[in-house]
Amino acid sequence: MFRGALILSISSLIAKILSAVYRIPFQNMVGNTGFYVYQQIYPIYGIGMTFALNGFPTFISKLVAEQPDETSKSLITRQAFHILSGLSLIIFLCLQVGASWIAVHMGDANLAPIISAVAWMFVFMPWLATGRGYYQGRFLMGPTASSQLIEQTVRVGVILLAAYFSIHRGWDDYHMGTWAMSSAAIAAVCSSLVFVNFGLKQLLAPAPAPTHPLPSYRKLTKRFIIEGGTLCLVAAVVILLQLIDSFSVMRGLVRQGMPVEVAKSIKGVYDRGQTLVQLGLVIATSFSATLLPALTNALAHRQLIEFKRHTRAMVHISLALSMAATVGLVALMPQVNRLLYGSMEGTGALRIYVFSILVAALITTYTSVLQSLDQYTAMIIGIIAGLATKILINYVMVVHYGINGASFATVVSLAVMFAVMWIGSPEDLQQILLESGYLIKLLAVSGAMGLIVLLTSHEIQALVGPTMANDRGMAGIITLVGVVIGVAVFVAGAVAARLFTIREWLVLPYGKRLIKLVAQRKERHP
Template identity: 30%
Template sequence: MNEDRNTTSRLLKGAAVLSLAAIVSKLLGTLQKIPLQNIGGDGVFGIYNTVYPFYTILLTLATAGFPTVVSKFVAERHALGEEAGKRAVLRIASVVMVALGAAGCLLMYFGAPLLAAWIGSSQLIPALRSAAPALLFVPLSASLRGYFQGLQNMTPTAVSQVTEQAVRVAVMIGLLFYFTGIGGSEAVIAGGALAGSAVGGAAGLAVMLLYWKGYRKRETTGRSGRKRGDSALAEVQPGPARDESVPALITVGKANADRGLIRELFRYAIPICLASLAIPLLNLVDTFTLPRLLNNGGDELRAMVEVGVYNRGIPLVQLVTMLASSLSVLFIPVLAEMNLRGDREGIAKQTGLALRWFWLIGLAASAGLALLAEPINVMLYEDNTGTGTFAWLAWTAAPGALVTITAALLQGLGVVRAPAVHLLAAAALKALLNALLVPRLGISGAAIAGIAAYAVAAALNLALLLRRAGLRPRLRDAAVRPAAAVLAMAAAVALLRLAGDAALPPGRLAALAESVLGVLLGAAVFAAAAVRLRLIGGAELAALPRVGPKLASALRKLRLLR
């Protein structure tokens, strides 16, 4: 019993460590785009955001799935006490991943001119080549992370992830200042920014190698005592007669075992990898369509500036989906356990609760970002260029949050492939709509295409999930009441903006005040309206950690909550 409790405690602690590291890493990765645009400008911002999805695709192909599979195989061999088996898994996985990473690096570096021609802009060549070396470091880090995760030691993964991201951002900002200071072109400055990925990858690998060195040292020290005890016994035990054919048999057996392990690694890793490719593929659609569609007059740099303006709103939308992604994983083990027990009532209750909360969070975020698009744009990027596109992009947060939570809930119910297929269909729709809308509407057309693509993926996931969970939501609860809460928030924020525009002089500080106050007021009004309209129950609100009981008590005193 104590052993089970200790195991559960280690798992919960490890999950908390990994979740915190993932949130910090994603925050750094998302927010670093703001100084990137501020220092480098929209042209550099456009080049960076055009190249980065392609780099992400190659990184996903080289690493996604393998850490999870390595951790699984290592955990199995660790439970059986097979030390040699654990090391064989790490050795083979490392060789495979380093080979894949090296292939990706060579493809990205030497194929940069051809890739830039396919995308439609020669401005991308320095950036593609600068990002390529990262693929030499990150795959080996991923295999080592999988090894330690298999031992239920999540700290090395967490520390290396945060170190990698922090070093990447620091180097990126330093090189941005350096190249802008010497008057480098937009292509060169963007290349410097992406060089941070390689330095960050090397730093993350260095951290993992330090943990590995310490682990091997402890293992060697632990075994040395046992070896001294065994050596005396070995001296008095008669050994078997020497068979010269044994080394050859061992070599053949080892080669066969290695090939079998490689097959098993790929058999488990490929489905995970394909599922992980879905969202990067959606972003890759813009990489391969926008530069060419926007480059009607032959001005490649101008097209990159437009791509940069288009990407202004994406970091904030990604913060919403990042929050949804971090919280959604909590539902997977709960639903998996209920599904195993056949608890249909519990599945329906948990699914309905998760869908309602994430729909409300996504809807409030989309409406709030759209209403405050202009002051947020000025606050973060100094001017209001592309505010209309920013507002359109904001409306991808709501369907994006639904895509994230529905995919997690389906995974908890054992449905893994369907969400990936739905996102692939969404990517195809995004490409088609980009081709139809961008020539007519410019970058706003790409934003509208994104709303449609995410909405289709969310609708497909939702239809399958409702059928599996046996849910039939009412239109009043799913649409009418949330719309009323959004209207209340919109009215409050609109009045605040009118008052702010009348009382404050135009500028970045005024935009900062208007944005912060607008977010706070909008969130408070939306939450109060949601409670008043019974979209959120008192028991649900009180169940929130720490702040929930106090908030519920305060709302009851104001007679907003029963």
Template identity: 25%
Template sequence: MFRGQSFIKGALILTAAGLFVRVIGAVLRIFLAAIMGDEGIGLYQMAYPVYTTLLAISTAGIPIAISKLVAENLAHKDYRGAHRVFIMSLVILTFLGALFSLLLYYGAGFFVRNIVKDPRAYYPLISISPAILLVTVLSAFRGYFQGFQEMMPTAISQIIEQLGRVVVVIVLVFLLLPRGLEFAAAGAAFGAVAGAFLGLLLLLYLFFKNRGEYKKRLKRQLVQRDFSSREVLYRIIALSIPITLGSLVIPLVNMVDLSVVPLRLHEAGYSTEEATALYGQLTGMASSVIQFPLILTIALAMSLVPAISEAQALKNNFLVKARTDLAMRFTLFFSIPASFGLFVLAEPTTLVLFENAPAAYPLALMAFGLIFLSLYTATSGILQGLGYVLEPVKYMILGTVLKIVLSWILTADPRLHIGGAALATVISFLIASLLNIRKVSEVTGWRFNFKELLLKPLTAALFMSWGVHVSYRVALGFFITAFSLRLAQASALFLAIMLGLIIFIMVLFLVGGVREEDLRAIPRLGYPLLKLARRFKLLGR
């Protein structure tokens, strides 16, 4: 602790943890899909829009505020101020977490009757309610460590949380499935409680373990900024309320989808069971796959808030622009090939993960939105670090209004059905991301370089897509003679992804899309790659 990390290194640490968490989560999804089916996953997912909405309110954007304010205090060497921000925030979060856990527990019946509208979702809502308190307190500790630009505690706690969740889910689903799908879904939902408890225990251990080092810093502290508790509280609230509104948008959209999408699918001629299954394909399958490529940009946004806050506190606009540009390059160099790859390999992906070919349809459409969602996430982190916390909220609300209208219209079209909801999501993130980019440019003076940030990676992604498509077909034809169908599909998919990655990187170097600064930012591997690129004259300007 207290060493600090470059924001790219911090992002990569969180990405590695996030990848592990997602892989384990994908294995769990495969298990749930095989044991509970589309309808069971639909019931399990129905608890999450209500849960995530209440969780967003209970955390109230305070963890991001903690990260920003702690980073600002540390930039001025004010360790006492950083600790005071954390303690005040922790008290607020504990109270809010307890309040909303009780609200979900005692209000589950109300939510089922008025929002979810499937009585079988009652037990999953009850089961997941304690997680609000635990996750809220957990988020305070993560925000504190992130303010020091130390991402390892967050990363380790995420891994512990997910492992605990998976074990509990598997045990409870097996035990409760004989009693019915709703009880199995409740057992799966309770896994979030167990996982959060274990993650919190780990962070408590790390926090108290480092108290000695913290006290040494306080004794050596020369700077004491004179802020009253009221001023600190005001800053926490002023930052957290807009962030809360922003974090509420997507859960609220999911709640709207929960009501609108099945209803409009009925209009398209689907039964309740069919509508629930389609909803499960969109939210439990396609959306969960989309979350994989988002790992890097979410991690990047988490690292950017304290990194940009530090640069701003030091009044170093050059550093702000440099970190912004590097973050945007990493975001697009990752999200563009991931988007193209998911579009081309949508059906093999859903067959391998879920043995569900129809889920490829919403996944292929959602793949287009990955670029815009990644851009929105990264630019929101930049704006939050700069203190412009309200702008991403306003832009997402605008996109959300459009999404609701489009979901209502498009989902009822029998030709589109669940694809209508997917397209509406893509368009909403397109609007929000473009507005975010415009604001970042306006505030920092940074300019979006179309050729460097879009044209070159798009060119590489087009070559990659062709290679991925051909290699998957050829590899499947080879493996199908030696393995079972699903193993052959999985082997061909893995080979195609690896080949696609190589093609994208090679073409990106050949078109001059990689700069020296990009390679320098990569920990450990950066300098060896830089020497190799210089030797073959592959670096762009």
């Protein structure tokens, strides 16, 4: 079980890094407007991947694990496949028939072919979700990990090829976008090949006679909607906020008085923030996620003290790393923006947007703990409240404050989500953020780090002069120096303030080595 969880965690981390990193060369190749075209439709793909990779496979694995024998596991998987086939057919037809309507309401009728292209991935969603769920339910994580890596590698390859051909063959942005989004269906076909054996044996072979009573399709569909839908909703929080942006930011910028072509370019600048947030979340949550198997094991064996310790470690590590990433990006944003995207456009909006890393990391950690406790009410109410907040304020904020307003609306929406989850969580979970002055220590350490990094950046710029300071290569040097200094200051401050326990340091890279160094120094200078 632990080996499987580790394999899946590593493959998920690689897939997340691939999913975030490819957007940087892609944006550099296709420009702001081309990036806008892709990002407008990306949330639809993201929702489909949530269904096929996280939400429904997790629910199906639970169904499979509940069954008493192999025959029942096979039959419940068939039922799940049939239900998902119906759902995917409905989504596919809605997207195909409603592509023009959706595009118009996004403020750009030219997006319709791209919506039609991404719709094809939903055809493969039942096959992928049931295959992954079946193997996960039997604690075999290898097939899920393989299909995940194949899917991301093929998709990223096709997207970058589409960008390359758009440059060398003179494709317009919408033609390029259609091919880039076709990558979703092509990748789904390739990753589905991992489950050919599974499909032939479990889905297409004659059904065996049941050995135990199985739930009716009506009852199972209800569970899919309530339990599976909740898991999908939790996994797709950030993507759903991006979907709201797709329907309101472009229209709000035009309403503000911008020409349509300028509004498209500015929306493409705003979409840079999604890449930065995704990278920040990978850093902030990957190390704390290594504690998830231990958390589950402690709960299964009713080791409540161990469960609380692991929960505290997860929250502390996730919050500290997300705070460090957020403050560091705010301090270095002009240089990071120029280094990655070749300009400083939208620096103010991106500085606001990256605060999403901090709140989203907390939401991710708290939902992991609440799911392990089977407490879904606070999560659902929190997510609905956050999405409602974004829907209500986003368009108005964009009309009045442009992409700065959209960034602020995203951060506020996530803050509302987390606040509701925190209030609705058990008292022990609430107290983790407040105990031992942890939050005050973290704010002090992060503030000191941010100030020193900011001053260092200004000093280097003043030293090299305004001309060199605007060079992309110099932006890279300033960013690298800032990161090194920031990490050194944060680690030194964390040690001095006793921010982490020994258990928490051991989860972090080189934590064991750092503990030994501190112990040796104390021996020399008691």
